[in-house]
Amino acid sequence: MKPTKLFFRLLFCTFIGNVFFMNAQQTNPECVVIENNQTDPVGTFSYSTDMETLNNCDPIVFNVKFWGIKHPDGNVYFPNRYHDALQSIANLNILYNKFGIYFKFRGYDDIQSPALPNDPDGYFVLQTTSQYSAMVSWATTNGYKDVNSLNVYAFGWAPWGGGIANMPSTTCAVNSAGLGNLITTHEISHNLYLGHTRSANEHTTRDPLNQYFNATFAGDQVVDTAANIGFYHSSCSCTLYIDPTDCTYFGTETDNSPDHKEYEIYHIDVINIMGDAYGCSEQSLTTGQAIRVREKVDTGFYDAVLTDIASLYEPYDGEYFYSSSQGSPSNYKPLFQPGFDYRFVECNCDCPLPSDYYDTSFSYTNNTLLTISKYETDYSIITHPNHSAIHIDLLSPCIASGQNTRRCYDNYNRRPKDGSITLFNDGVLNGNVTVTQKDSLGINQPTLIEDLNPGLYKVEKNYEDGEIEQDIIFKGN
Incomplete structure (x- = not known):
């Protein structure tokens, strides 16, 4: 059996946006990072940082299902969780799509926390590692885990504002108050085997010929993420070393290799999704991180939660109007997930329902009936107009030369008012x-x-x- 790298951390702080990681060992409930840095199995990862290695790669699509843990008193404290789950999907796709990695929204469901008489809170608040483990076990046993998806559990009422995950995994949890921000992207990235960019052991050199080079076996084991000791530090008292208005770093970094040189931290390093500049509204991912995710997928660990690119051309909710016997067409509105640049272009075919993804026999023009930006936040308008086909800007070098216009919907059974x-x-x-x-x-x-x-x-x-x-x-x- 191949050795598995374990990485967890436990973090309790007072500012919103903290991240909470866990380990069976807990030594300090305050901002402590506990890592077991086993080296990667030989031959699993290339440590490449070359974008050209992604040319002609296969697209990867993850299913993602969201669950909201309801408060036992029945009150709806977080009414926007469905919308925020969609925002999380948009954040994931905006970050990962250029590397040929996509995420398909598979829905959101509320679940009621059971009464827990032996728990100090009496229900799932997820303040401790044991609560999180118990919640995942309970959800799995009671049918609240989709084995064919990455599962995100949104909770609330804890005295901290972050998330819980381990790596690799297909489950994580985030505080409901932060579900729609970048914390969900951070947690799912941990599920996909990406560690934090901060490390007390990684050296700044990126030259394999340098005697102090250790980027492939220290820290996050990714070569093109800048070595840093974190942007909240000073004896782990959660001192802020960034300007939250623009995420500019104003601390000093000193290499812990024998030469102890100071080095510069750039803005792109601060906003890396696996850094700890919590609260920043920007996100970045390096080529090396994306290649690491893809190579972990190649091991087969995520086979059960993968789908195909055709799923991105299918609505996550709503139905298509087919015939006048269904009543008013206004009752039928297929909705598509945010996070993509869409163009719904004029098409022509005998298609009262959209043509199959793999059927490209229909004709279409450059006349656009509807354009949607990947940054659109009114999700009610992301729908498929009649007499149009769907063009998604998939961005990826994997499929850049393929036809991205699919599924012509050309229904003449509708009657204008x-x-x-x-x-x-x-x-x-x-x-x-x-x-x-x-x-x-x-x-x-x-x-x-x-x-x-x-x-x-x-x-x-x-x-x-x-x-x-x-x-x-x-x-x-």
């Missing part, structure tokens, strides 16, 4: 027009076009879900 006919009186597209409004019966008249006199027209149809369809028609004699 009203519309208008605009006649261009001069036979050209200008402002000299005559507009005739049409109600539902008029705009759906089967002989609408046939009944028009010769001329140049714009036919506009308004649908109940807010979609507007426009066609320019020239009718000859």
